[in-house]
Amino acid sequence: MSGVNVPVRRGGxxxxxxxxxxxQPMVPDAEFTSYYGRPVIKEPVWxxxxxxxYFFLGGLAGASSVLAAGAQLSGYRKLARVAKxxxxxxxxxxxxxxxxxxxxxxRFANMLRVFKPSSPMSVGSWLLAxxxxxxxxxxxxxxxGVLPRAGxxxxxxxxxxGPGVATYTAALICDTxxxxxxxxxxxxxxxxxxxxxxxxxxxxxxxxxxxxxxxxRNLAVLGAAVELIAKRQLLARLARSSGQSLxxxxxxxxxxxxxxxxxxxxxxxxxxxVLGRHSRAVSALSGASLVAASALTRFGIFEAGMASARDxxxxxxxQRDRIAR
Amino acid sequence: xxxxxxxxxxxxxHPPRMGFFTDTSVCIGCKACEVACKEWNAVPEDGLSxxxxxxxxxxxxxxxxxxxxxxxxxxxxxxxxxxxxRWLMASDVCKHCTESACLDVCPTGALxxxxxxxxxxxxxxxxxxxxxxxxxxxxxxxxxxxxxQAHKCTLxxxxxxxxxxxACAKACPTKSIQFGPLDxxxxxxxxxxxxxxxxxxxxxxxxxxxxxxxxGGGGAFFLLLDEPxxxxxPPDPVVTTRDLPDMWRxVAIAAAGxxxxxxxxxxxxxxx
Numbered sequence: 001m002s003g004v005n006v007p008v009r010r011g012g013x014x015x016x017x018x019x020x021x022x023x024q025p026m027v028p029d030a031e032f033t034s035y036y037g038r039p040v041i042k043e044p045v046w047x048x049x050x051x052x053x054y055f056f057l058g059g060l061a062g063a064s065s066v067l068a069a070g071a072q073l074s075g076y077r078k079l080a081r082v083a084k085x086x087x088x089x090x091x092x093x094x095x096x097x098x099x100x101x102x103x104x105x106x107r108f109a110n111m112l113r114v115f116k117p118s119s120p121m122s123v124g125s126w127l128l129a130x131x132x133x134x135x136x137x138x139x140x141x142x143x144x145g146v147l148p149r150a151g152x153x154x155x156x157x158x159x160x161x162g163p164g165v166a167t168y169t170a171a172l173i174c175d176t177x178x179x180x181x182x183x184x185x186x187x188x189x190x191x192x193x194x195x196x197x198x199x200x201x202x203x204x205x206x207x208x209x210x211x212x213x214x215x216x217r218n219l220a221v222l223g224a225a226v227e228l229i230a231k232r233q234l235l236a237r238l239a240r241s242s243g244q245s246l247x248x249x250x251x252x253x254x255x256x257x258x259x260x261x262x263x264x265x266x267x268x269x270x271x272x273x274v275l276g277r278h279s280r281a282v283s284a285l286s287g288a289s290l291v292a293a294s295a296l297t298r299f300g301i302f303e304a305g306m307a308s309a310r311d312x313x314x315x316x317x318x319q320r321d322r323i324a325r
Numbered sequence: 326x327x328x329x330x331x332x333x334x335x336x337x338x339h340p341p342r343m344g345f346f347t348d349t350s351v352c353i354g355c356k357a358c359e360v361a362c363k364e365w366n367a368v369p370e371d372g373l374s375x376x377x378x379x380x381x382x383x384x385x386x387x388x389x390x391x392x393x394x395x396x397x398x399x400x401x402x403x404x405x406x407x408x409x410x411r412w413l414m415a416s417d418v419c420k421h422c423t424e425s426a427c428l429d430v431c432p433t434g435a436l437x438x439x440x441x442x443x444x445x446x447x448x449x450x451x452x453x454x455x456x457x458x459x460x461x462x463x464x465x466x467x468x469x470x471x472x473x474q475a476h477k478c479t480l481x482x483x484x485x486x487x488x489x490x491x492a493c494a495k496a497c498p499t500k501s502i503q504f505g506p507l508d509x510x511x512x513x514x515x516x517x518x519x520x521x522x523x524x525x526x527x528x529x530x531x532x533x534x535x536x537x538x539x540x541g542g543g544g545a546f547f548l549l550l551d552e553p554x555x556x557x558x559p560p561d562p563v564v565t566t567r568d569l570p571d572m573w574r575x576v577a578i579a580a581a582g583x584x585x586x587x588x589x590x591x592x593x594x595x596x597x
Contacts, residue, residue: 035395035557036378038385042464045455066583070590103453103473107433110452114434117573118566121456122432163583170579171572175430175565176459182565185572189579197583215590222586309459316554319561 032320034312041177043309050101052302055169056295057094058128059196060203061087062166063223065135067200069159071215072152079216080155081142082207083200087158088139091132091165098128120172127164134158166196173305179315180249180308181301183241187234191301194230195294197223198266202290205273210283217273217283220290224270227297228263243321246314249307255300262296265289328423328536330544334438342442343485345494345502345545346510347416348517349556350529352501354380354414358392361496365481366391369471385557386417388469391478392493393417395556415549415556416502418493419444419465419478420533422564423541427457427466427477429566435475442507442544443480451475462540462562480544507544514548526550532558539563 034040044051068083099108111125135158141151170192174185181188201220205213239247250259269289276282308314331339362368371389376382379396386393397413421443428436428444435451438444446466453473457466466477481491489495494504503510514531521529528550533543539562553560 033552033554035397035555036376036381038557040464040554040557040559041462042387042458042467044459045468063583066587067590070587070593073591074593076593101455103455103468103475104451107450107452110433110435110450111454113450114432116429116432116434118429118569119432119456120569120572121430121454125432159587160584162587163580164576166583167576167580171569171576172456174572175569176456177426177462177562177565178459182568185568186575189572189576190582193579193583197586215593218590218593219586226582312554312557315559319559320554323561 032313032317034316038312039310040312040315041309043306044176044178045103046302047101048299048302050097052299053295054094054097054101055173055192055302056195056199056298057090057097058169059166059192059294059298060199060291061090061094061135062131062162062164063193063196063200063219064090064203065131065138065155065158065162066166066197067204067216067219068138069156069162070219071204072155074215076212076215078212079204079208083204083216084135084139084142084155086200086203086207087135087162091128091135095128095132120168120175124165124168124172127161127168131158131161131165134161163193167193173301176305177315178305178309179241179318180238180246181305183246183318184234184238187230187237188301190230191227191234191297194223194225194227195297198227198269198290199223199294201273202269202287202294205283205287206291207287210277210280213283216287217277220273220287221270224266224273224290227294228266228270231259231263231297241318242325244313244317246308246318249304249311249314250300252307255303255307258296258303259300262293262300265293265296269293328541329442330423330425330438330541331440331442336438336440339440339442341506341508342544343480343505344421344442344507344510344543345418345480345491345504346514346548347418347545348501348503348514348548349413349415350501350517350521350526350548350550351499352394352414352416353499354394354396354412355498356383356394357496357498358416358493358502359383359390359394361492362392362478365484365492366479368476369469386419386463386465386467386477388467388476391418391476397551397555399551413550413555415547416493416497417556417558418545419480420463420540420546421478421480421544423536423544424564424566425540426460426462426564426566427475429564429569430456430460432456439482439485441480441482441485443482443485444544445479445482446475446477448474448476460565462559462564511546514546517548521548539567 064087071080137154170188204216272286533546536542
């Protein structure tokens, strides 16, 4: 046989090597071997917008219930009403997205066939099964005035389960072999909690007069600050990953642009929410930006994981490096 | 052996753990295993196209490919009398991990541990959530377009129950695919590596034979002649759920922080 081809590719395609500002990488690319450049792990079959949309809406719902409980206790009735309606709307839409993403939607009830702490999706299904009706009861009681005491109890209980709904999705994506998700498991829950809080606070700012929105503003500011810091720490850890930066998928191409836009919107809205707290227009704009930024963050994180699953470099090089150490 | 996944799963009086030892040094790339698997398990056709990857047009394991023969052409070193090519051929399969990520994360219980220590999907339970797909560190299990459900090698659970060996092992003409009690296979594999080393094949090594590795050892393990990644296998796979307790800890802290925020907001100045 003549013309022997060597099918095993060494090194990557090089297009991901582009850095912001065009600076030259200081460390040469780690050489690695793969089987015809094929991915080692399977890319998640979860679809866009279903699943990142679910992460965003679940966060919005869960943190809105936190806001509703806080607003109700401190006497911000208009804000509590908005937050309860937001929680019910978001959790309803997110459940639709979740069921729609199943390969066999008619079998969605099988999610409650067993309870498995080893499966974040099982834990999440039970959380949703408990939280959803509570969020619904809270919103319906608020809107109709029926059974106010039961409504208060439902509001408080939803406020208790809401944080679980908003954050378990971080464990859901990190508990996979997807390198850019798994290796970020120590920071991801705080990113998700912060993103959820800023979205819920943002919705409150958007839908109520600034004079009635103080708890929403506090939640939004706290959430946005936590999100910005946790996301920086996430990327810093992933950049230190042995042999191969796992921050790359979060920084390259469209995904990088989406996440930078989200960060810009969050930081701008943070300033707007604080400085423009007496202006209805500035508060509403800040609120809308926070909601949008939260959605963009979830889509960006989702896409970064998908990209890291598709390229064998992100699976092989850190493992190879682990063996060498 | 301390690792007894069938017992962990509650099978009290169970048969010995059964598995595959795939000795790639005698694989001739005939793909009889691929065909026998498809035939016996009635796995549907999943594409008839040319990949350009040597003789490998199967490309990889998937929902409708439960055995996959990899073909690697390498320059022979040192150059021999032949055509200067070293052929590596290897039949890949589900590893039936001792610590199995797909099984851990399955929210419906569709994936279960059999009395033979293998991991099998129940077709009538799986709702196609797809969680097992990115959980697998080997990219084995996948969701089939036609029925929306996850599928993978069952280690011929039906044949094992009838005292038969799996279809691929039965069809393999060179005994590259060996089936049997895992303890016996591990012993046999160690002797085989010794023989190969004695014969000058220094690059022979076992993969996933170690109960102390990141997946607790494979129920299916391999003798390879090059690094695992050359065959498309991860060099140091670790089951993702080993970190899950730590993940839950961080989720709990984040959720508690959010709940504490509700209390803090509630303590604010009452209005109206």
